[in-house]
Amino acid sequence: MKLTIHGAAKQVTGSMHLLELDKYKILIDCGLDYEKDRSIQSNENFPFDPRDIDVVILTHAHIDHSGNIPTLVRLGFSGQILCTPPTADLTELLLLDSVSIFMNKAGKRSKFGKNKGKFNSAAQPLYLQKHVMDAMERFVTIGFNKPFRINGDVEITFIPAGHLLGAASVLFKINEHGEEKTIAFTGDIGRKNYPVLNDPEPIPPVDYLVTESTYGGRVHTTDKTVEETFVEVIEKVCIKEQGRLIIPAFSIGRTQSLVFILNKIFSNGLLPKVKVFVDSPMATMATGIFRKHHSLVNDEAKEFYNKQGDEFDFDNLTYVETLKDSRQVSNYWEPCIIISSAGMLEGGRIQDHLFYNIQNYYCTILFIGYCAKGTLGYRLLRGDPIVHIKDRDLSVYATIKKTDVLSAHGDHNDLINTVKQQNKETIKNIFLVHGETGSMQALSDALTIEGYTVTIPEKSVAYQL
Template sequence: MHLLEIGQYKILVDCGLDYEKDRSIQSNENFPFRPEEIDVVILTHAHIDHSGNLPTLVRLGFQGQILCTPPTADLTELLLMDSVSIFMHKANKGRKHGKGKGKFNSGAQPLYLQKHVMDTVERFITINFNRPFRLNGDIELTFVPVGHLLGAAAAVLKINDHGEEKTIAFTGDIGRKNYPVLNDPEQLPAVNYIVSEATYGGRYHTKDKSVEDTLIETIEKACIKEQGRLIIPAFSIGRTQSLVFALNKIFTSGKLPAVKVFVDSPMAVMATGIFRKYHNLVNEEAQEFYNKKGDEFDFDNLTYVETLKDSRQVSNYFEPCIIISSAGMLEGGRIQDHLFYNIQNYYCTILFIGYCAKGTLGHRLLRGDPIVHIKDRELAVYATIKQTDVLSAHGDHDDLINNIKHQDKSILKNVFLVHGETGSMEALSESLTADGYNVTIPEKDVAYEL
């Protein structure tokens, strides 16, 4: 969440939700500004750490427009509705564990309700990629595609500051090249200032194995040689669609014998519908596949599981199979049921394809905890735990550096590094400084004059 002030005009870039366990959800209400004083919000993409606090902003008095790309608007609505479900689940849990009849755990009060989400969605104004949009007489906004997620964009602002033109780009989250379904990030135009994400600063993706090779190797061992099941925790929006397309290519080309695949996530079903709706924005490979072989998100032996009853039936499927379910960090959703029934199965492999934050069940499994707590029970871990970064949707250190290296040093005055752990931002800063760029790692709540 960044606030850009141009005279009296106030632009908020992204408004993410902090789900950290050691903080009360209610701390998200404490904005360091008055929500009613914000003129406009620019949303770079739908992920909850960028969009999830918008309904709180609206609930507390924001009355302006929220500008984003069309897919971002649709995917954000889906994610915000899911946030309400999570809040309500926590609230009900609070009631259940409250002392005495009718008592309520106030710490679990919903941050916002469905009504606030609908009020937020009504404020969306969608703008297509690379189409300049005038905010007022002095400010022009352009969305530049950055991969990472369908509809994800960098926000490039051209500002007339008392007769002097100044340009600033907020990257949002930057994707990587050759990612299934998504287009490669586009180069940013020359700007004076860049506010860049630094998630993978100092870290590098595996380069010697493709997505398909990694999946083939894992499926062959888990489902064909061992005749077991492969469980892949995956975020419903973005990661699941890329994974399904990769599996589609593997099975339709006959690189592996047919294996039953279950996608067990109602949100993934809805998100896949949005990917189909904006099919003109998927990458050339996916479009070509569609033209030659049909829907890239559907193939023989693939079943989208919608009802809870059908989800429970998946546990009774005893043939080798692949189960894709959310949430990616295992902190909720139907994945917990699949883990509950399979964590003690020697013939089960759990493949992590995304980041797991500290404190999550996913993180505990990845660090090798021999016993984990799932659904009010302590269970020993007998399943095989594996991880790969080939499906990470974030650009790595080199990708982030290259995004900035295209800039003209005589025009670019400063790079602000945000959205990363301290070590990641410092590693990125070191590389950029060595290349002659001015770099600042901003402190929270500190203002910078441009």
């Protein structure tokens, strides 16, 4: 058995891990690589022949894990793609959105590039809607904790990982020449007591573990609960200052958790009701998927539903549908909360709300997620006094704040506890992926002190298991 980390090796994006058995190749995740030195088009340069892959196992829907599947299919992959039911639904939504992003970027390059008005081969989309639909036809869904034999020698089980609706760790039981070997891939590990989502479940003892390391060396804020954090901010911005609170949020997962938190705050009378706008068509569609798979939300959300109704809807909440309605939100002068995407401010309707409010002294922009270097969100968090929005340089008079209470990734302690479920006397190696080099090293050092054997794999280097 041979393991090769082809993506998310000493970096966060582009998860793609190849497990090779005798005459059988399994690809775990197939995400887009967004590293700054790679173009989107470079994602079609696979380090293997897609036609040689027998099956794809998808841990969850996020684009850095699923976003290159249509390219794999376009270039000849003809096998099944196995995942949980919510992951299939959310992946289709995200992949179709990726097509829109590709097309928009291609259009802008053709319009403003050197070859204005002419076909620009460098601006070609990585894949089209047809390729997404071709890929979706290959999806086969499997429920949590239901062992599934993919061939005579390989059995997989999806174990709830938290992080996102449908997200799973994957346990492999492999019969190799009469010997059983076990390996697990954590996918992205969620947090305990996260709004809407169930806690990650323990991974049974294995011979090898491939684990994410995103928050290695970092711990989340724990001095206040999620509700306390948002009550404090809303009370200051919307009640005392009579201003508006703008929250950039990823449409899938983060927005649903935030809406549930706000529902609890207002339903329980912790604050006077404030108008809330969710301005993201994708968030609206994703919320429908959360409702469809309501049996998989956590007990708190189910209990709220049984006692008080839909956790994703309340009297003072409006899901904004059309672009015209979105623009009218800017003319709502009463105190309000605007939740919009994209979370890093790179495109989406959030840019309109920023354009009209970045110079508003009575506006607070609250970041609840990670902003990569180079993004508009990163520049605002860095404290840039002037930012470029919609072809204009604007002075920043709004208040900029950040909280990590809704981060969907487990922190350093959560990662350590995940590994500690494994017997250090029997597990042979732990491979760290999906993290920046510093985070991986911090986690590796801590695990080594605990007595585990740890490897930080090099990209595309094969490890014999």
